[in-house]
């Protein structure tokens with residue numbers, strides 16, 4: 001790239017080398033090496049949030065180094081769409097022509113320079129040291145040259161350069177906020193389609209939503225009713241916790257590892273987004289009509305005694321539903337198609353089951369492995385409340401899953417949408433007349449949400465949509481604002497501080 005086209009901070013002279021060769025960092029520091037290891041594993045298909053804790057534990061990295069490695073690994077993974085555009089401009093060659101391991105080192109350097117407050121000298125010198133160790137001496141020279149160019153301008157200047165106003169607006173937002181363009185388009189359509197934006201303010205809403213996807217979320221905990229109270233968790237946490245913002249069962253962890261809480265280790269509490277908690281609470285609060293007519297239970301409510309979670313793995317919502325069901329003397333069947341995920345559900349539900357047995361409560365909890373599409377046929381009109389938390393693209397939870405936006409493809413949507421339709425139809429079949437179905441996704445994509453519900457309900461005359469919005473309530477029982485035009489409801493990271501969860505509530509009206 002010619003010098004005169006290079007972005008520069010005003011008044012600064014580019015420095016070719018800040019150190020004499022003898023002073024150069026020869027090896028990587030443990031935190032940067034850990035972040036690089038995670039990026040390489042993610043490139044091979046690993047999940048950053050599973051890989052990072054393992055790498056940190058195996059290498060004995062803790063405290064501030066662990067916090068630095070975490071921000072470096074997650075932030076780089078999330079933002080590499082932007083950094084690739086910057087590297088491409090600084091290196092004057094397409095990123096496709098850069099060796100992938102070297103590109104990962106460059107991305108780590110770019111995140112330190114443009115996304116963290118790492119002093120420029122340390123960001124470049126330490127990343128070149130990393131390159132020397134993991135990519136070789138030749139690559140280290142290239143990394144040094146490219147990062148020096150990157151360091152010549154700040155983030156804002158680079159964004160203006162690689163995502164100029166002259167670009168098509170979707171493309172510009174995609175580069176500037178590091179999202180695939182198809183995701184930007186889908187989120188825009190979702191904001192309009194769920195009634196969260198109008199033509200006048202959709203761009204503003206979209207910018208806030210995309211920024212929200214790039215803002216790491218605080219950890220939310222659920223206090224499972226009957227097993228632990230939020231107040232008890234808050235007492236143990238002291239300054240490290242505060243009540244959740246919305247759900248009556250929620251506590252927000254401000255710092256530290258949730259695993260240090262005995263209640264979490266024992267399954268009385270768990271890490272769970274508040275949006276997921278609100279959905280499970282909404283299903284439990286939805287009015288059911290009439291009597292199943294086939295029960296004979298002295299101590300239970302015959303209108304409300306059999307609950308089903310059709311797609312339960314790994315068991316987050318089932319954990320809360322089980323606690324709520326057992327409080328009322330109802331049973332919960334948790335179904336999951338993948339055996340290893342059904343094992344996770346079993347582990348999640350064990351504390352509620354033990355407590356219910358010890359207290360002599362009527363309800364029971366069971367876990368099954370099976371295809372949810374068969375349940376409606378095999379057990380027609382059998383349940384009072386059914387949750388279909390359908391497999392989906394997860395486009396509403398991008399802030400919690402750093403690599404998810406790069407893994408998903410537009411072609412995933414139609415494939416998932418047909419499975420979602422079949423699961424919802426089976427759930428309706430499995431619900432007795434007067435019972436309710438909650439259809440949920442952690443994606444606001446219209447193809448996985450409203451279109452699925454509209455399509456399934458249009459084809460049948462034995463189901464009606466309930467207004468889900470009044471059932472999504474805060475800790476004082478007030479309906480949340482901004483959940484849409486109804487009757488379905490959509491939560492948003494930038495408006496509610498939750499994952500982008502969708503909820504439709506349907507009542508079975510006839511056999």
Ligand SMILES: C[S@@+](CC[C@H](N)C(=O)[O-])C[C@H]1O[C@@H](n2cnc3c(N)ncnc32)[C@H](O)[C@@H]1O
Pocket residue numbers: 276310311312313314315316317318335336337338341370371372373389390391392
């Ligand atoms: C979005 S996750 C459910 C999350 C869960 N409700 C929770 O809160 O932890 C969807 C689950 O559906 C399961 N699944 C996929 N296809 C299924 C099918 N045909 N029948 C039942 N479960 C299925 C997946 O294995 C996955 O565990």
